[in-house]
Amino acid sequence: xxxxxxxxxxxxxxxxxxxxxxxxxxxxxxxxxxxxxxxxxxxxxxxxxxxxxxxxxxxxxxxxxxxxxxxxxxxxxxxxxxxxxxxxxxxxxxxxxxxxxxxxxxxxxxxxxxxxxxxxxxxxxxxxxxxxxxxxxxxxxxxxxxxxxxxxxxxxxxxxxxxxxxxxxxxxxxxxxxxxxxxxxxxxxxxxxxxxxxxxxxxxxxxxxxxxxxxxxxxxxxxxxxxxxxxxxxxxxxxxxxxxxxxxxxxxxxxxxxxxxxxxxxxxxxxxxxxxxxxxxxxxxxxxxxxxxxxxxxxxxxxxxxxxxxxxxxxxxxxxxxxxxxxxxxxxxxxxxxxxx
Amino acid sequence: xxxxxxxxxxxxxxxxxxxxxxxxxxxxxxxxxxxxxxxxxxxxxxxxxxxxxxxxxxxxxxxxxxxxxxxxxxxxxxxxxxxxxxxxxxxxxxxxxxxxxxxxxxxxxxxxxxxxxxxxxxxxxxxxxxxxxxxxxxxxxxxxxxxxxxxxxxxxxxxxxxxxxxxxxxxxxxxxxxxxxxxxxxxxxxxxxxxxxxxxxxxxxxxxxxxxxxxxxxxxxxxxxxxxxxxxxxxxxxxxxxxxxxxxxxxxxxxxxxxxxxxxxxxxxxxxxxxxxxxxxxxxxxxxxxxxxxxxxxxxxxxxxxxxxxxxxxxxxxxxxxxxxxxxxxxxxxxxxxxxx
DNA sequence: GCATCCCATGAAAATGTTTTCAATTGATTT
DNA sequence: AAATCAATTGAAAACATTTTCATGGGATGC
Numbered sequence: 074x075x076x077x078x079x080x081x082x083x084x085x086x087x088x089x090x091x092x093x094x095x096x097x098x099x100x101x102x103x104x105x106x107x108x109x110x111x112x113x114x115x116x117x118x119x120x121x122x123x124x125x126x127x128x129x130x131x132x133x134x135x136x137x138x139x140x141x142x143x144x145x146x147x148x149x150x151x152x153x154x155x156x157x158x159x160x161x162x163x164x165x166x167x168x169x170x171x172x173x174x175x176x177x178x179x180x181x182x183x184x185x186x187x188x189x190x191x192x193x194x195x196x197x198x199x200x201x202x203x204x205x206x207x208x209x210x211x212x213x214x215x216x217x218x219x220x221x222x223x224x225x226x227x228x229x230x231x232x233x234x235x236x237x238x239x240x241x242x243x244x245x246x247x248x249x250x251x252x253x254x255x256x257x258x259x260x261x262x263x264x265x266x267x268x269x270x271x272x273x274x275x276x277x278x279x280x281x282x283x284x285x286x287x288x289x290x291x292x293x294x295x296x297x298x299x300x301x302x303x304x305x306x307x308x309x310x311x312x313x314x315x316x317x318x319x320x321x322x323x324x325x326x327x328x329x330x331x332x333x334x335x336x337x338x339x340x341x342x343x344x345x346x347x348x349x350x351x352x353x354x355x356x357x358x359x360x361x362x363x364x365x366x367x368x369x370x371x372x373x374x375x376x377x378x379x380x381x382x383x384x385x386x387x388x389x390x391x392x393x394x395x396x397x398x399x400x401x402x403x404x405x406x407x408x409x410x411x412x413x414x
Numbered sequence: 415x416x417x418x419x420x421x422x423x424x425x426x427x428x429x430x431x432x433x434x435x436x437x438x439x440x441x442x443x444x445x446x447x448x449x450x451x452x453x454x455x456x457x458x459x460x461x462x463x464x465x466x467x468x469x470x471x472x473x474x475x476x477x478x479x480x481x482x483x484x485x486x487x488x489x490x491x492x493x494x495x496x497x498x499x500x501x502x503x504x505x506x507x508x509x510x511x512x513x514x515x516x517x518x519x520x521x522x523x524x525x526x527x528x529x530x531x532x533x534x535x536x537x538x539x540x541x542x543x544x545x546x547x548x549x550x551x552x553x554x555x556x557x558x559x560x561x562x563x564x565x566x567x568x569x570x571x572x573x574x575x576x577x578x579x580x581x582x583x584x585x586x587x588x589x590x591x592x593x594x595x596x597x598x599x600x601x602x603x604x605x606x607x608x609x610x611x612x613x614x615x616x617x618x619x620x621x622x623x624x625x626x627x628x629x630x631x632x633x634x635x636x637x638x639x640x641x642x643x644x645x646x647x648x649x650x651x652x653x654x655x656x657x658x659x660x661x662x663x664x665x666x667x668x669x670x671x672x673x674x675x676x677x678x679x680x681x682x683x684x685x686x687x688x689x690x691x692x693x694x695x696x697x698x699x700x701x702x703x704x705x706x707x708x709x710x711x712x713x714x715x716x717x718x719x720x721x722x723x724x725x726x727x728x729x730x731x732x733x734x735x736x737x738x739x740x741x742x743x744x745x746x747x748x749x750x751x752x753x754x755x
Numbered sequence: 756g757c758a759t760c761c762c763a764t765g766a767a768a769a770t771g772t773t774t775t776c777a778a779t780t781g782a783t784t785t
Numbered sequence: 786a787a788a789t790c791a792a793t794t795g796a797a798a799a800c801a802t803t804t805t806c807a808t809g810g811g812a813t814g815c
């Protein structure tokens with residue numbers, strides 16, 4: 074196959090030469106087919122096929138100032154929710170023919186600004202921001218990028234204090250927090266704790282808000298315990314903490330934390346759900362692998378990824394957005410870790 | 415900050431102008447610092463910092479014919495092992511200043527070749543291949559890319575029938591399978607089953623081989639059950655299957671499958687580990703969230719990602735490899751789902 | 756039959772780097 | 786003092802596209 078022999082080395086010059094047209098025509102035949110006479114186009118396209126020509130992405134990007142590439146900025150990929158969002162993102166990116174550049178924030182070197190500069194230098198057409206540990210400085214920095222660089226950004230699975238300068242796709246975590254708390258209250262639970270994270274995540278903040286609202290509404294005393302996401306740490310922590318507190322309901326901000334808690338409870342001969350109801354957030358595989366099966370808020374993680382990528386394509390195409398803060402529907406999956414009627 | 419004002423629009427010309435040197439010197443100050451006089455370099459670097467200059471990746475790629483970008487081809491990102499490998503890959507990529515282009519294979523459209531063509535067109539310097547469901551055709555295709563396109567490839571967490579045309583980084587899954595089986599045999603288990611996947615993954619194949627070797631060596635009858643990775647499916651499957659078989663040992667090819675199995679066993683009043691020992695593979699979070707805690711083969715997933723990225727950088731730099739099939743060390747974590755002395 | 760307009764095309768500029776090659780400078784050797 | 790050499794720098798070419806602008810040739814309108 075002569076196609077393979079030269080595969081990759083053929084340039085637009087070779088095509089132009091072989092098709093007896095100019096560079097411009099070849100370029101047009103590829104990118105603006107309607108602007109070249111059908112028979113010329115045909116001829117050019119045949120030569121392209123013949124030579125196995127693929128435009129050099131760099132030259133193309135340089136000349137057109139477009140990359141058809143988006144950057145996805147995520148914290149720790151091993152979080153189940155992040156990974157699943159990536160699936161949604163990648164699927165939609167593929168549909169719209171965008172490539173995905175992945176940037177994983179390093180735990181230690183908090184050089185997020187550095188990474189963003191890199192992203193800008195990479196000339197991406199858009200940015201998906203999945204870090205829900207966002208600070209005011211970071212938000213401003215993002216805003217600045219959007220404004221100065223004209224690079225559209227979408228916040229995925231996070232929002233920033235109801236501001237819509239930067240569009241976001243998420244669920245209404247405040248309402249979800251409220252609803253799941255209501256559920257336990259309606260079960261008759263009184264001492265309902267929320268187990269949240271030490272680190273300040275925007276979405277966990279919202280979950281807490283919803284929890285607080287429900288508790289106050291019911292004239293119950295809210296209690297938020299903050300722990301680490303790491304199993305060994307929080308297991309120890311739970312033992313210690315609940316030795317001194319009486320609890321009959323737990324709402325964890327993540328499934329894995331809820332499962333961790335269930336394990337500790339049962340190790341202490343506390344029955345779930347008879348003595349204590351436990352719920353999580355997300356509906357990950359953990360929820361279904363735990364015993365008892367975990368009741369939790371069902372977050373459409375894949376869809377959040379997919380929709381935010383879709384929104385980003387719209388922004389990159391200068392299309393109008395119906396709304397800049399998009400909250401997808403969530404649900405509550407009642408399983409065996411809570412009292413169900 | 416004037417840094418932010420001009421962020422991203424600054425070109426090498428601006429830097430050269432401000433530092434009163436030529437383009438070439440700026441370029442050298444960045445890429446070959448030793449070739450420019452220390453004080454000049456200092457001055458240039460200051461200006462770069464001052465202006466927040468970042469070289470345009472396209473221009474750079476075009477001129478240098480290097481992209482400092484690698485493509486990572488993965489199946490379903492929601493598999494815990496894949497996600498964790500991404501962490502390792504990204505960390506090392508960052509160290510060596512490579513960007514990561516992510517390609518997630520779609521479940522249905524098996525257009526892997528199409529994706530690989532895309533990857534080639536993207537002008538990546540190297541490819542990390544994480545799909546352990548590799549067929550002979552796919553292997554040949556990869557080989558062809560490596561040869562014709564001169565794009566180095568590394569197989570991550572998979573190997574292909576001991577061939578080393580394409581370098582690989584993994585663990586010795588055959589040995590791991592053998593060892594974990596030996597462990598159960600030494601516990602005195604006789605009816606040890608391996609629970610593997612219906613789909614043909616290279617690494618599961620190796621695990622099975624090791625299992626078979628240990629069983630045959632011990633003159634026990636090997637039994638391999640194949641199931642789906644999906645919880646709802648395999649739960650049902652387990653119930654049905656083990657109603658008709660007597661079993662005292664289970665080796666699952668994934669932690670989540672093992673946990674699934676434990677749940678089914680306990681639901682049927684089979685005690686773990688008294689009546690039956692259960693082990694998994696990988697040592698994921700699932701293993702520690704299950705009750706009893708899961709004994710499993712400890713696979714250094716992060717390291718596999720990190721090392722394969724490191725190997726790829728060597729290949730991209732034309733450095734020699736000590737060995738083309740790299741097997742990292744694995745371990746066996748004894749927890750409570752097996753009888754330990 | 757002439758002016759006008761549009762369509763298809765090509766020439767050349769523009770994109771922002773790296774790299775080659777030549778030139779300059781300053782130091783060292785003879 | 787001349788010659789050699791190394792270190793430093795700059796000018797310009799190269800990289801492979803897209804895009805702008807100009808041009809020639811038909812077709813259309815009057």
